[in-house]
Amino acid sequence: MFAAMTIAMLAAIAVWWVLIQRLKDKPWLTQGVIPTSQEGITSSAPKVGLWVFLAVVTSLFGLFSSAYVMRMRGHGGLESWQRLDEPSILWVNTLVLVLASGALQIARNRIDKDQLEYGRAHFLAAGVLTVLFLVGQVLAWRLANPNGTLGASSPAYSLFVLVTAAHGLHLVGGLFVLGRTASHLFGNIGKAGVVTRSRLRLSVQLCTTYWHWLLLIWLGLFALLLST
């Protein structure tokens, strides 16, 4: 169901996009230089690339969620399915990730306005909060099942670890990029001039978009976990 909804949403976006690309054109009738779509698009290729990647990530987690629900309700599932009591630390973790996302947004706004000092502090805070979130998720694994064993006896716990680990790995990947951007942000960017600064802004924007999206995905996963 989740996957179907995700795909439907993506398909709707694709159709909408196709429509605005003037699929009604009759190219055999028109000659000459027609203004291409690029002229009207302000976002750059890296931004488009990131959104395409986020579509892939959304598809992945949509399918994980589908698998979760189908395994729970599936053949012979209900009798072997033991409901997982989500540890309350997940609420704290969620708050931490929201704060990380918020900090990154403030950092982005400040860096866009060339207030680098202020931006750096929030950028760093976002990184630290994300690490805290990840530590919190590992703690949640321990709290949800003190034995910490994955296996046939605990499908709900196994799936919980699987989806949170997959989400965490995406954040770890994001942290690598965040670290790389931070190294530029805390380096001497004055030397390199305007181009470097605009690239830096772009990197921060991309990180912010990625974090917001992974926050949304986590909220979706958390809602799923709470509802089952």
Next chain:
Amino acid sequence: MAYVAIADRDHHLHDPQTWITKYVWSQDHKVIAIQYGSVAIAVGLVALVLSLFMRLQIGFPGTFAFITPYNYYQFVTMHGMIMVIYLLTALFLGGFGNYLIPLMVGARDMVFPYMNMLSFWVYLVSVIVLMTSFFVPGGPTGAGWTLYPPQTVLPGTPGYNWGILLMLLSLAIFIVAFTMGGLNYVTTVLQARCRGMTMMRLPLSVWGIFVATILGLLAFPALLVAAIMMLLDRLIGTSFFMPALLSLGEINKTDGGSPILFQHLFWFFGHPEVYIVALPAFGIVSDLLSTHARKNIFGYRMMVWAIVAIGALSFVVWAHHMYVSGMNPYFGFFFATTTLIIAIPTAIKVYNWVLTLWQGNIQINTPNLFAIGFIFTFVHGGLTGLFLGNVTVDLPLSDTYFVIGHFHMVMGVSPVMVLFGAIYHWFPKITGKMPNEVLGRVHFWMTFLGTYAIYLPMHYLGILGLPRRYYAYGNTALLTPSAQAVNEAITIAAIVVATAQVIFLINVFYSVRKGKPAPHNPWGATTLEWQTPEIVPKHGNWGPKLPVVYRWAYDYSVPGEELDFVPQNVPPKGNTSLG
């Protein structure tokens, strides 16, 4: 804002400085395309040999001692998986996608060249991991290419120890590689088109590759999820797919898992995968037919819409592969309906190809022979698909040779016909030499007639009830004596078709070394890749200036024009700035 193509910004062209960066760690899309293509064809030849082993066993059971039941299932599995994923997907998207997209949209390269390079090397790792399974204890997995649990991860299945692990690992690595490449293809089409190249002026090859890539990006995660969950079932004993069962006389520790869940995940990927292979073929064959019939493609706009519609619909037909899994009849009705609906845009495409040929100045050459041959094989495979898409017809035919005949015609032979047509068509562009026409035609006729001799009788065998995946049939009462005779004939035809591929390889190597130098635009094509300053484009493709596009890609035989084609970058007479 003045328009500057992505590839021209900052003049960052990652120029190769050494032989290694030019030919090995290359970021040039053309080199990466050839790397992808070479590896895909090499691994495809392995799969071809495996299919011959299978046919030798079926045609002449018990004659060849090295083909044991254990090996037979390994051959079946590896043949299927290699052909679908590591050959067809990789060659269409990694090979032709890489080569054609930047050239056809008028870009200097992909927008993320470094990631593009990584895509190939990660793909190579996935192939090496898969091939390694031939050399580990127990050999590769023999679970069938669909890898259905629970049997896949149970002792007794060939490759239970290492083979299945390497297969799942290889698939996961492949998906990473595909994602890196796919991000490039989509973003390049959206962001790196040259001036004047609107989406509706794109050649259909680009449209097919573009939509197929989107399908792949959204569908491959399903296979990744299935592979990860199956790895956990196999390695640490989770029960995602594994129910409680007896295995080798012992009660398994697993409980409550759903094998059907795996089937859903697998086919949610698996059916779009059919179109991941088919859509690029649809696009490319449209360009081949139009170019070699010297006529504009019939119904360009409808062709684009059909590609988009087929792509969208391909996500809601997956369970027609699962009619015998015991699904709710209403679901069966739903999926049969969607399957029939998807036939509509597909049929539109077929009509448009035929109408493109209608009254065209059809050139009988190797690329066009393969393109026309594709129409035959695709219509044949498509029509039998309508049989199998209906629940009541599918049930008795399921798991028979009818299914083998159908899917080999529709997603084996048909895309391969297009691949060969495309290789002959773009051979002069890639190598600067013309392919040998005589060898090409021999290759075509042996392949075309040979594949019909293989797969047409399989439909008859399927209707007789001959089940697939059997190592030997013995004296089965339901089979007539003619069934074995037919099987022998099929095997002989398979050997002939395999020999034809040797002729193809000879042609490639001979023509690269001693072929006639290609003229600049040997087929008189309109698309941009034929308008580069050099016949074999150099790094950066376009020299100092990017092309400007003034018209669509199908101005063939335009009344009043001097030549029977007008390239996309030729301005209209009298006025160069109508826009």
